[in-house]
Amino acid sequence: MSRKNNEITITARVFRSRVNSYALWGTGIAVVAVVIGTLLVAWFQEGAISVDGMIAAQGSNPALWLLNIMPFVFGIWGQYTGAMMMWNASELVMDQTRELRDRASALEQELQASGGAYRVNDLPDRAGMREALAESIGVADQNVGSLGVLMLDFDDFHDVREVIGDESLPELIENITARLRSALRSSDVLAHFGNDEFGMVLHDVGGGGYFVKEVCQRLQKALRAPMEINEHKLSLQARVGATVFPRDGDSADELMRRSEISKQSARIGEHEFVRYRKGMEKAVAGRMQLVADFARALEQSALEMRYIPQTRADSRACDHLRAEVSWPHDTHGRIPEQTLNEIAERGGYVYDYILWRINQGLQDLEQWRKHESADVNLVLRIPGCAVAQVALAEMLDGIVSSFDLPAESLVLEFSEKSLIAGEQKARGQIEALRKSGYRISLHGFGTEQSSPLGLLRWRPHEVRLARQLVDRAASDRDTLLVTGHLIKMAARVVDAVVAPGVSNDTLAEQLAKAGCKRIEGESAGKLMTADRVGYWLKMANEDKQKAVG
Secondary structure, eight states: OHHHHHHHHHHHHHHHHHHHHHHHHHHHHHHHHHHHHHHHHHHHHHSSOOHHHHHHHHHHOHHHHHHHHHHHHHHHHHHHHHHHHHHHHHHHHHHHHHHHHHHHHHHHHHHHHHHSOOOOTTSOOHHHHHHHHHHHHHHSOTTSOOEEEEEEEETTHHHHHHHHOGGGHHHHHHHHHHHHHHHSOTTSEEEEEETTEEEEEEEOOTTSHHHHHHHHHHHHHHHHSOEEETTEEEOOOEEEEEEEETTTOSSHHHHHHHHHHHHHHHHHHTOSEEEOOTTHHHHHHHHHHHHHHHHHHHHTTOOEEEEEEEEETTTOOEEEEEEEEEEEETTTEEEOHHHHHHHHHHHTOHHHHHHHHHHHHHHHHHHHHHHSOOOOEEEEEOOHHHHHHOOHHHHHHHHHTTTTOOGGGEEEEEEHHHHHHTHHHHHHHHHHHHHHTOEEEEEEETSTTSOTHHHHHHOOSEEEEOHHHHHHHTTOHHHHHHHHHHHHHHHTTSSEEEEOOOOSHHHHHHHHHHTOOEEOBTTTBOOEEHHHHHHHHHHHHHHHHHHHO
16 A cells, blocks of 8 residues: 555656746746846936946836746745645546556456356355354264264366366356265255365264264265266266364364365375374475475476487387486485376476476487487476466477477377366367477377277377386287287377387387387386486497498
8 A cells, every 4th residue: 555655646746846847937937037127127227237226226116026026926836836736636646546446356356256266155164164063062972973074175176177167167066065965964064165175064973983984985976976067077086084073183173174184185195085193284294395395496406307218129229218307305315207296286386397397308309419419309298287287389389499409309298097187178288289290199008098099089199008018018928919919000090109118129029020119128228317318329329420431
């Protein structure tokens, strides 16, 4: 508010200074007129201009007396008018500021109404649940676990909301509410805090823990049943945290807080249900500290990107390098890529994390292509969280344009599971990336999460076989036969099939015969830092030149 007042004061002073400047000019002109008039009267009276003549003129001529007053009149007029202008300007600016503030408030309310949280009005909110729980505690039997407290929300609710659209949000929440009510008794309390956040107070739970777990299982079963919203079939995954009175707390605030902590633990551990246990706050706080450490690591570029070669199955020449990100943490040791993806999503750092990965990978790729004369491409895995939260084509186009690299030098790996999770948005993402010239790859091909139908659904440029499939093929003839048929089938649709974890030359030859185009693993090369890759490519290039020579 003080800043606004300062702006108003400054604006008013500008108006006043302009008026005062005109008043000064008028005063100056009046002074000049007095001097000229006095000189003329002295000339006519004395026939010459002198100081004595000017004094005599001022003393004997009433017209000059009137003229002498004019500078004071202009000065007083200027001060008065300036003050009035400042007052009027202040009032004008205040009125305009008030109008703008009212308009901004109206717009804010409109935005909140259109895109904000939706709440079921006939259910108690958080304060209402706290009040109901406190009342129940007051009459509960302190000797048994007679009350249960649940906190519940959903995975990927933001993505679900984007798929169905904000206009269908009330229908979704009402549908969820009906299913939760169907799993509870009439004596239980169901509260809604907004969007996907719900709370429950369970009465007469007897021994406590077993009954609460049974209720959670009923809730999950009710929510898992497919629901159709705006022509979209949805199946929701809930995370539930629970406490039991009086074992886990003796006040409403304590029970609700510990239920929230349990829910966070369920989310972090990807469990459907977690019951509060002593020391859980410390564990959750430790995970929160890890997120804070990750934010600093991103800011300081403390993450590390290493590369594993992908060589051609026929000639063993390296033409692709797949990036793997890890984090050498001081306390927890080296944290792998999968865990980093989860931390980035949990902490809300997905955009910055993906930005760092792409930028770092392209920097290294440009270095190898320029200084090592290596015609290599980069394979970069895109986490599922980025598919939902980041405009990938737009980000990539902006970064790639600052490097001397063609778009086709970048292969983007996706898991089919992450694409299916947000299929509508994923299709737009894949199509935009394809139009920009980037190559698309599906990894984990050959598992339940990546079916042959995915080749037709997503039309990737290449696929990367599931590691466990290749591992089993190395020692099991039947698995090798199935893998060979998978490779032949995929090779008819995509440009390249990549086999990871190839441990020996014999397996590499068998996969190559089936149609596998590239391999990675011990037979191709070990995981290396960017500097080591540069040296490795340089030596390979020199050996190639010697062979030609």
